[in-house]
Each structure stands twice: as structure tokens, then as C-alpha cells.
Amino acid sequence: MDLGPLRDSRDFRLLFGSGMITMFGTFLTLVAVPLQMKELTHGSYLAVGLVSVAEFVPMVVCGLWGGAIADALDRRKIILYTEVGLCVTVVALMVNAMLPEPQIWVLYVVGALSAGLGSLQRPSLESLMPRVVRHDQLTAAAALTSFRWNLGAIVAPGLSGLIVIWFGFAAAYGINVATFLFSLALLWLVKAPPQSEDAPPASIRALVEGVRYAVGRTDLMGTYLVDIAAMVFAFSTALYPFLADELGVPEAQGLFFSASAVGSLIASVTSGWTSHVHRHGLGVVVAAIGWGAAVALAAVMPTVWGIFACLALAGAADMISGVFRSTIWNQTIPDEFRGRLAGIELLSYTSGPMLGNARASLMGQLGGTRFSLGAGGLLCVGAVVAMAGLLPRFRDYDARTDEHAVRERARREAHAGAET
Structure with a gap:
């Protein structure tokens, strides 16, 4: 594996480490939410499936708008603000799980908010890559990012399931909050340059120009x-x-x-x-x-x-x-x-x-x-x-x-x- 981007770019190391930590925490929530919905609705397949339906529209709308603001505003700040927002959504899930009677509607609303915030963040994260990695190392950086994702996709779901079963939903959400805080500390250290002052404002017209x-x-x-x-x-x-x-x-x-x-x-x-x-x-x-x-x-x-x-x-x-x-x-x-x-x-x-x-x-x-x-x-x-x-x-x-x-x-x- 070509580890050049990790050796040569401090900012890529920070983004890579943040992604590893956030991935584990995110899988905790991805596993916990449907399990909690299944428990609260006494095994309703429809209720569990509707969680993904609630996430779809915010994901599409915010994905497009996230691309527009990534070209108009400081990408580093967008990443930080959305990371804080994602952390707050998990705090809401944790508080809901600690209630004597957790509310089903919270899972739908927070799921939609989380999907929207994640889609707002992702274009800024991806468009930051060419700014922190040398042009001739972009292929290696893409392979390293894929490695991080695939390793997490194999290990994290199993560990997440065990944590939920052993310690409960509130504990799983609490661990996710901790991973977001750690990730925020790493993202804060990233020093990628901001957008140029003549960047076009985020608008429908800007979206159309991109298309x-x-x-x-x-x-x-x-x-x-x-x-x-x-x-x-x-x-x-x-x-x-x-x-x-x-x-x-x-x-x-x-x-x-x-x-x-x-x-x-x-x-x-x-x-x-x-x-x-x-x-x-x-x-x-x-x-x-x-x-x-x-x-x-x-x-x-x-x-x-x-x-x-x-x-x-x-x-x-x-x-x-x-x-x-x-x-x-x-x-x-x-x-x-x-x-x-x-x-x-x-x-x-x-x-x-x-x-x-x-x-x-x-x-x-x-x-x-x-x-x-x-x-x-x-x-x-x-x-x-x-x-x-x-x-x-x-x-x-x-x-x-x-x-x-x-x-x-x-x-x-x-x-x-x-x-x-």
C-alpha cells in the first residue's frame, strides 16, 4: 500500500484519523437506531424501514446544497460546524434513550437531521482532499480512504452490536458522543486554506452552473x-x-x-x-x-x-x-x-x-x-x-x-x- 499521503501531509493524517474515529461512532448509531426502533415498536418491519425513508429526502437536498456551500464558504468551518451538529443529534438520542419511555418520533426526526448534516458535510470533506494531498498522491489517498472505510465496515458493525447488547442504547450513543468530541479535536487542528474571496455565493444558479x-x-x-x-x-x-x-x-x-x-x-x-x-x-x-x-x-x-x-x-x-x-x-x-x-x-x-x-x-x-x-x-x-x-x-x-x-x-x- 502506498502510504505517501500519510507520511507527507499532516492535514491528511488528521482527516484520516478523524474519519477512523467518527466511523466507529457512526456505526454505533447505525446499529443502535434500528434495534431501538424494533424494540420500541415490538418488531415492526415498517417502522424500522421508515427510518431510511425519513433520511432520504434530507440526504438528497442537503447533498446538493452542501456542494454549493462547499464552493462558497470556508470548507474547514463547514466541516467543524456540521460535526458539532452531528454530535448534538447523538446527544439527543442518548437523552431520549435515558428516558423512562423513549419516544419513537425522536428517532425519525434525529435520523433525518443526522442524514441532512452528514450530507452537508461530505462535499466539503471530499473537496478538501486535493488541498491537503499532493497532485501525484491523490490515487494513493483515495486508496487509503477506501481502506479506512472497508476496515471500519468489517470491524465496527460487529463491535457496535456487542456494545448495544451488553451496555444498552444510552451507553452506545454516549460512546458515539465521545468519538465526535475526539474527532472535533483533530479537525480543529486542520490548517487547510479557506476559499478565495471571489468564490460565488451559494445559490440555485451556482448549483445549475455545477451541473x-x-x-x-x-x-x-x-x-x-x-x-x-x-x-x-x-x-x-x-x-x-x-x-x-x-x-x-x-x-x-x-x-x-x-x-x-x-x-x-x-x-x-x-x-x-x-x-x-x-x-x-x-x-x-x-x-x-x-x-x-x-x-x-x-x-x-x-x-x-x-x-x-x-x-x-x-x-x-x-x-x-x-x-x-x-x-x-x-x-x-x-x-x-x-x-x-x-x-x-x-x-x-x-x-x-x-x-x-x-x-x-x-x-x-x-x-x-x-x-x-x-x-x-x-x-x-x-x-x-x-x-x-x-x-x-x-x-x-x-x-x-x-x-x-x-x-x-x-x-x-x-x-x-x-x-x-
Whole structure:
């Protein structure tokens, strides 16, 4: 693994450490809220599902607006203020859990607020990356960020579940509050420069300008469209419980859910080679085809471990695709658009899995679990191949010669020379 960004950038180390701590605390709440809702409603599937529904609209609206304010205001301050807000929401959950009769409506309201604040924060966090990491280390930084996420996705949920069961909901929320306070201390030490004084104010017009910029660049549109196609056609976690039941091993569904994160973690740890790749568009295409093919192959596997291996391979391919997509974004998008484009990215990789599970459920209802899994994977491969043919600028993207990458690299070198 290329650890250059951690060695060379103090601010990246602080952001990386803050993310590790916050991730653990966030998983505590992600596990505790549905469990508490299930307990308070005596096992209502509808009540638990409505928590995600309550979070969806704030996530979409605040994701777009978060991108606009990330380009207009001081990103470091946005991150700090939203981190404080997220901490307050968990305090509210903790106080509610300590009441003799915890209120159900609090879980819905706080869940919506938390989703909105998180979506406001994320574009600023992502658009801060090119400011704290050298241009030639952005691929390595993306791989390290993916490693942090995948490690947390494997370890944190299990630990969170044990903490909730052993110590209760209030204690779990209290630990999350402590992680937010620790994270705030690290974020406070970040010294990233503020926005320029001539940055455009946050407005609907600014949002429209960001969309126009994205649409005007087919290489960027390729990253969004390929990701959405891969998720819509091949994301199928809704099928895992049914797949485990068909195999007669219902407890295996936990393995299926963790397989993608295991594959992604392995790919992250061995990702040093990605820093030597320059044809990132082609890399995204090949990785997305690998993702779809692995999902299709899982549909014909007769054993639990065969399916696990295929899903892990799919997770590894998805991680590589994500690294190359992130590299294209960070190496080519001008700083004045980075926040708004991060908001668009947020929508692309949050809506895709939701639509994918809806597609998987519908096809599963019509043709069965294996049909839905296999057909989805093959549709993904076909869609990605078609987009590679229709979007030559995306397919042929080369960081060494692309006009946007060359311009951004020259701008950053000039800025670094002026500082020294």
C-alpha cells in the first residue's frame, strides 16, 4: 500500500484519523437506531424501514446544497460546524434513550437531521482532499480512504452490536458522543486554506452552473453513469437473505453482506500498483465489468463459500473502480467547482444502491433469486461496455495528457511554488 499521503501531509493524517474515529461512532448509531426502533415498536418491519425513508429526502437536498456551500464558504468551518451538529443529534438520542419511555418520533426526526448534516458535510470533506494531498498522491489517498472505510465496515458493525447488547442504547450513543468530541479535536487542528474571496455565493444558479460543468465534460459523466449502471444492475444485497435460505444456511447471509467489504479491504491493502496507472477511464471500465461479471458468476455458484468468493471479488473490483473515479475527480475538477461536483457524486453513489435493490427485488419476484442476481450482473457488463463505446473521451482518459488534468496539475504546481 502506498502510504505517501500519510507520511507527507499532516492535514491528511488528521482527516484520516478523524474519519477512523467518527466511523466507529457512526456505526454505533447505525446499529443502535434500528434495534431501538424494533424494540420500541415490538418488531415492526415498517417502522424500522421508515427510518431510511425519513433520511432520504434530507440526504438528497442537503447533498446538493452542501456542494454549493462547499464552493462558497470556508470548507474547514463547514466541516467543524456540521460535526458539532452531528454530535448534538447523538446527544439527543442518548437523552431520549435515558428516558423512562423513549419516544419513537425522536428517532425519525434525529435520523433525518443526522442524514441532512452528514450530507452537508461530505462535499466539503471530499473537496478538501486535493488541498491537503499532493497532485501525484491523490490515487494513493483515495486508496487509503477506501481502506479506512472497508476496515471500519468489517470491524465496527460487529463491535457496535456487542456494545448495544451488553451496555444498552444510552451507553452506545454516549460512546458515539465521545468519538465526535475526539474527532472535533483533530479537525480543529486542520490548517487547510479557506476559499478565495471571489468564490460565488451559494445559490440555485451556482448549483445549475455545477451541473452544466459536469454535463459539459463527457469524461466526468462517464464516471457517474458507469457507477450508476453498475449499482442499478448488479447491486443486490436485498437478495442475500433469500439466497441464504435457498442454500439452507440462513446464517450465511451475514457472510454475504460482509463479502464485499472483505474483498474491498484486500484490494485496498494491495493497491500500491494503482499509483502507476494513468488510463483511469479504462481502469473504471475494466473494474466495473469485473464487478458485474463477478456478481453474475455468484448466481451459478452452488456453495456458500463459492458465492462469498465471487461477492468478495466483486467488492475488490468496486473498490478499484472507486479509486480511479476519485482520481479523475480530484485530478481534473477545478477547486471552484469541487464542492458542487462532490454533491453530484454523493447523489450518484447513494441513489444507485437504492435503485439496485429495488431492481433486484422486482426481478427476484418475477424470476427468482438466482435469475435476478445473474441477469443483473450480465446487464451491468452490457451497460458498461455500451457506455465505454459511446463515451470515448471517458474511455481514453489519460492523466498524463488530458487537458483538464494537465491544467490542474500546472495550477497546483504554480500555487505550491508561490507558497515557497
